[in-house]
Amino acid sequence: MKINIPKKWIITAITVATIISFMACEKLLPGTPPDDSLLDGPVEGLTPEQHQIFLRGDVAFNDDVFTPTTGLGPMFVATSCKSCHAGDGKGHPFTTLTRFGQKDSTGNKFLHQGGPQLQNRAIPGFQPEQIPAEATFSSFTPPANTGLGFLDAVPDATILALADENDVNGDGISGRPNWVYAPAYSNIRPNAIVRNGKYIGRLGKKAATYSLVQQTVTAYNQDIGITSTYEPYDTYNGLEIDPEVTYQTVNDVVFYLQTLKAPIPRNQDREDVQAGKQLFINAGCGKCHTPNLTTGSSSIAALSNKTFHPYTDLLLHDMGSGLDDGYTEGSATTPEWRTPPLWGLGLSKKSQGGQYFLLHDGRAKSIEEAIQLHGGEGQQSNTNFQQLSPAERNNLIKFLESL
């Protein structure tokens, strides 16, 4: 029996089938970038409940934008967390933080004049803060956020064991912790080591921040002008005002920062990268940029007892007069800087607008330039690097870019 199907139905069916086939083609949709090309994303091993908290923190960190209506300023540096940490990577000079104070370690003398941080912007109708004439200052480019939970979970004893304050081993490197007062709201780490009421700071360019909670609420307050129950004082007038973010938001953001994955190294099998790694060790870079650290016990199982590769010892080192801005925090002296983690270094361009802004204030526009600016305790490694052949230097740079 012959069935006559009207031509219009055939055309309609072909059209619909073509459209559905087209829509089913995943190749026309952008693919997921390789995991090792991104700095954001959670650490492996979180539970579904922890994923929910992570996502809440992700929204608060990356989507929340503050306006005068929601508490921005009146004086501020940035309008959101994401403004400083695009893709959770290193920041750009346009959101550089300026800290002002004095040369000695006796405490900031300018707290009553808005110190330590300069709020260099203001909402319309208001004027931003000015650095007092007699104050010294330093500029800090926003750091990457990745892997902060691992750094946070390193036991104090591990950090202290890496220190060699009096250079007993005579290698010219004398790292030491920055001993700081922990804010009253701090959850002191288990087995914390205390000296004269001070604890080991481990976050920030001068390791003057004790914990991620302190880092978070201080950034809300000093960078965005947002008060919380932890930091209730308005940076504009110093008066205590109602909290502008909730406990919940602060806790979610802290959890988000704590559980961001560690950067995933790339091209580790390449010969030039492996050769570069050996040169890095031979040049003595690894004496401060410690390749391996191990976390202690953590309430987040995914962070507990993990060995990771941050390339930092979390200690302060004297980096010489070239990097001495004449400003200090905590017990750090003016030329002392915390060893910055090198992990994620090769991905920095992707969060800094396509070029490097390295060292504490972004003055170095290349990895090579950053090495060349190492003085003080870093001078010998700098010299060793300069004495390498161009090919060897290139391999070492390739290794650093693979992190």
Added chain:
Amino acid sequence: MKKYLLFVIASFFFSHAGAQIDPSLLRRVPKDTSRLPMNMDAVYNRPFLQMGKLPVALGGYVEANYQYLSEDGKSEGHQFQMRRLTLFVASTIYKRIKFLSEIEFEDGTKEINIEFASVDFELDPLLNLRGGVIMNPIGAFNQNHDGPKWEFVDRPISATQMLPATWSNVGFGLYGKKYTDNWVYAYELYLTNGFDDKIITNSENKTFLPASKENKDRFEESFNGSPLFTGKVAVRNRKIGELGLSYMGGVYNKYQEDGLTLDKKRRVDVFAVDFNTTLPGIKTSINGEWAWVHVNVPDTYTEQFGRKQQGGFVDFVQPVLKKSMLGFENAVLNAAVRLEYVDWNKGTFKSTGGNIADDVISVVPAVSWRPTSQTVIRFNYRYNWQRDILGNPPAKLAGYQFGISTYF
């Protein structure tokens, strides 16, 4: 407001309730095809239904769609959306006095707006007075935005994310046209309520003119007491097409209150050029718009909010088949593409001198089928490359959209 809405909805319902009204009483209001239509006529150049000899005509359009979009490999899955339902009521009050209103329900009932509600007095073809809620004639899309007229599911990014389409305000103004055999010249001049400081203090984290649409009070009072001026001149040739030049500007911030100075006066100025034409022979329709935005942002505010913006779009629509299809006489199958670009922050960083990005490029190939000129079924594929303010590698968004839109 509520009573007015109920009246409109009830009127519309009764006009379509065939069991209660003899459908033969309903008739289409014939379009005036004797004169060259321009973008400024779009508000009246719509299909209306009239009941008998009642001086009230009704109309509207609906837009619904399905989309599957993915950004850098992450998708929110299958989405079905009721973009908008718009109702028109027009009335000729007297010979040369007419009224038209347009009420829009967007995203279900998430937003209900009076987009247009004006009385027009024709004193002379060259001199008409318009008053009420008007659509500021900046560019062309703001006035000529009805869904069924377009082959694309989404409205242009530059028109809705840089310019604030659909942008309506309360005000008064004049318009007029001068016809010759092949040419028509037109102008529009309006003073209305305007923007507010949300354009630089919003959660979009960019200078964003549409943020002022959140201020529903603008239909009741001006934010700062300074009127927004909008003016446009346009010329159309029967064979060539239409070209429009428009400007909109005024003070956007609250610079004083209760006699106290709060800030200095800060202006927003927008310039736009629009054009449309149909190539003879192959009948390719080209329709585009480009705009420049200048905002006086305080120097001490963040560079996150751009002082200058620019962007636009151009649509190419090619009829590929025009014949009776599936029982619809004069059905048309079109192939189309839209190219879009917006730079929300044109300038350089003070700190580095480097370029500020914050931009998007978009390409939207499309196929549309029009069983009648008033109804369109459209299938779009969209690909966006959007960079953040620093110019980091762009977020890539792509996906499929399928939608219908029709006048009723």
